[in-house]
Amino acid sequence: MKLSRVIAIPLRQFYLYRGSAARVVPLFAWVTVDMILWGFMTKFLGGLARTSYRFVPALLGAVLFWDFMTRVMQGVTTAFFEDVWSRNFLNVFASPITMPEYIAGLLASSIVTSSIGLVVMIAVATMAFGLSFGVYGAMLFPFVMVLFLFGMALGVGTTAIVLRLGPAAEWFVWPIPAILSPFAAVYYPLSTLPAPLQWISRLLPPSYIFEGMRAVVAGHHFPLAMLAAAFALAFAYILLAYWFFARVFRHAVRTGLIARYSAETIS
Amino acid sequence: MPERCPVHLVFMPATRAPYHCIRVPTATKAACEPVLRVENLRKHYGALQAVKGIHFQVCPNEIVGLLGVNGAGKTTTISMILGVLEPTAGSIHISGIDLARHRARALASTNFAAVYAPLPGNLTVYQNLRVFALLYGVPDFRTRCQAVLKAFDLQKFRNVKCGVLSSGEQTRVGLAKAMLNRPRVLLLDEPTASIDPASARDIRHTIRSFARRSEVGILWTSHNMYEVEEICDRVLFLSHGDIILEGDPKSLPSQFGKPTLEELFISVAREPLDWEGRNQ
Numbered sequence: 001m002k003l004s005r006v007i008a009i010p011l012r013q014f015y016l017y018r019g020s021a022a023r024v025v026p027l028f029a030w031v032t033v034d035m036i037l038w039g040f041m042t043k044f045l046g047g048l049a050r051t052s053y054r055f056v057p058a059l060l061g062a063v064l065f066w067d068f069m070t071r072v073m074q075g076v077t078t079a080f081f082e083d084v085w086s087r088n089f090l091n092v093f094a095s096p097i098t099m100p101e102y103i104a105g106l107l108a109s110s111i112v113t114s115s116i117g118l119v120v121m122i123a124v125a126t127m128a129f130g131l132s133f134g135v136y137g138a139m140l141f142p143f144v145m146v147l148f149l150f151g152m153a154l155g156v157g158t159t160a161i162v163l164r165l166g167p168a169a170e171w172f173v174w175p176i177p178a179i180l181s182p183f184a185a186v187y188y189p190l191s192t193l194p195a196p197l198q199w200i201s202r203l204l205p206p207s208y209i210f211e212g213m214r215a216v217v218a219g220h221h222f223p224l225a226m227l228a229a230a231f232a233l234a235f236a237y238i239l240l241a242y243w244f245f246a247r248v249f250r251h252a253v254r255t256g257l258i259a260r261y262s263a264e265t266i267s
Numbered sequence: 268m269p270e271r272c273p274v275h276l277v278f279m280p281a282t283r284a285p286y287h288c289i290r291v292p293t294a295t296k297a298a299c300e301p302v303l304r305v306e307n308l309r310k311h312y313g314a315l316q317a318v319k320g321i322h323f324q325v326c327p328n329e330i331v332g333l334l335g336v337n338g339a340g341k342t343t344t345i346s347m348i349l350g351v352l353e354p355t356a357g358s359i360h361i362s363g364i365d366l367a368r369h370r371a372r373a374l375a376s377t378n379f380a381a382v383y384a385p386l387p388g389n390l391t392v393y394q395n396l397r398v399f400a401l402l403y404g405v406p407d408f409r410t411r412c413q414a415v416l417k418a419f420d421l422q423k424f425r426n427v428k429c430g431v432l433s434s435g436e437q438t439r440v441g442l443a444k445a446m447l448n449r450p451r452v453l454l455l456d457e458p459t460a461s462i463d464p465a466s467a468r469d470i471r472h473t474i475r476s477f478a479r480r481s482e483v484g485i486l487w488t489s490h491n492m493y494e495v496e497e498i499c500d501r502v503l504f505l506s507h508g509d510i511i512l513e514g515d516p517k518s519l520p521s522q523f524g525k526p527t528l529e530e531l532f533i534s535v536a537r538e539p540l541d542w543e544g545r546n547q
Contacts, residue, residue: 002371008401015394086387094349094379095402096371256312258351
């Protein structure tokens with residue numbers, strides 16, 4: 001893997017973001033709105049429930065982490081879409097860049113853009129609503145890492161779908177976090193779901209993290225075996241997403257899809 | 268004296284009558300260490316044979332014209348050499364490196380420009396060149412960038428977004444990017460298609476001097492036969508996915524009783540059997 005070829009992808013993103021408010025504003029606008037909305041919602045629920053349950057770290061914290069995972073996914077897909085929108089596939093893939101280098105470049109772009117969103121969310125949640133990350137203790141880092149890994153897997157996997165189906169398939173990508181969220185136990189405990197749906201949840205690494213987050217906030221123990229399962233699943237999804245992208249890319253090169261991508265005619 | 272290419276035996280789709288590739292010996296490049304070697308290259312899409320086992324090579328300092336009607340297989344051939352389309356069979360060697368086995372190494376010494384592959388319009392000329400310099404591993408980017416900007420008269424557009432440039436200026440940016448890594452193999456697919464005649468002549472001159480100076484071999488497609496005659500050392504006529512004629516564009520027309528290369532092109536495109544039979 002050659003570093004200069006990997007760097008070319010985030011550098012291109014940097015140039016695009018530097019000259020475009022339309023790209024910069026969404027990095028923090030929607031997550032800020034989400035923090036404000038859920039911040040007041042947690043305040044309202046806290047007042048309504050009259051219990052000792054800590055809504056801010058349990059609910060607002062969960063929304064923050066879920067938004068972070070969504071930003072990681074969208075960071076990957078948006079960097080890919082820039083090549084789709086500017087019809088740049090032929091120029092990029094006729095260069096010496098390899099598929100792993102290209103994916104690494106997309107991930108590097110995503111790390112930067114999702115970090116910006118995370119910093120803004122943390123600032124709003126802590127300053128406006130008193131969210132303290134100290135409550136998660138030593139579990140904070142592994143929680144974030146699992147969500148980050150799963151976000152990357154989603155990004156690479158959905159990118160492969162768009163590569164396979166053509167530019168119009170981009171509309172499959174945007175709702176994916178919303179589709180997964182009922183099963184990811186972001187807003188409510190896993191036990192709220194009917195038993196059959198809980199099986200779907202158990203296939204999703206975020207469900208372990210949000211269950212663990214609520215347990216830690218409530219002062220309970222979060223078994224390390226659950227954390228290990230979440231990591232194992234997240235890594236498995238990354239491998240699966242990479243395999244899927246590689247397969248789709250190979251198909252695209254074999255059929256000529258790369259050379260005539262915008263035509264959307266090659267199945 | 269025209270001779271038959273030893274490995275080609277092609278059947279006309281309509282008549283099933285066989286005809287052969289005719290290779291006319293050229294004065295140039297009798298023997299060389301080719302920068303591009305294509306052997307038995309095939310591409311099938313199901314039953315459709317887009318490219319039917321072609322062979323050719325390009326020598327250093329040589330400009331080879333790849334000619335043929337629309338749909339003859341030129342862009343398919345170029346796509347395979349660029350590594351964006353996998354051949355059904357055959358091999359491509361760039362500077363002796365097998366493209367199928369060592370894609371990144373082979374493509375590091377290749378580049379291309381095509382009217383259907385403009386650089387992203389939302390980046391400036393400089394930004395595009397910077398990004399592609401990283402992709403191609405260009406050392407000393409500043410110096411090289413200045414050189415290609417000057418060669419294609421693009422200095423004043425250095426910080427202008429490519430999308431607001433005229434089509435001719437965008438073509439020049441594409442050519443600047445194609446020269447950036449000092450390629451050993453340069454693929455130019457109708458490089459002057461959207462450029463005015465005066466600028467096209469300047470660009471041909473620039474590319475010609477680049478080919479003479481830098482040991483590059485160029486594969487050039489164009490529908491402008493005057494341009495091909497002026498710049499190409501050798502031409503390959505592609506028809507129905509096969510090379511059916513090869514030779515020096517300056518002497519070929521007279522050898523086949525045609526006044527110009529354009530007349531020869533039209534003749535080959537319309538009646539390949541007819542003109543071939545007259546020269547046996």
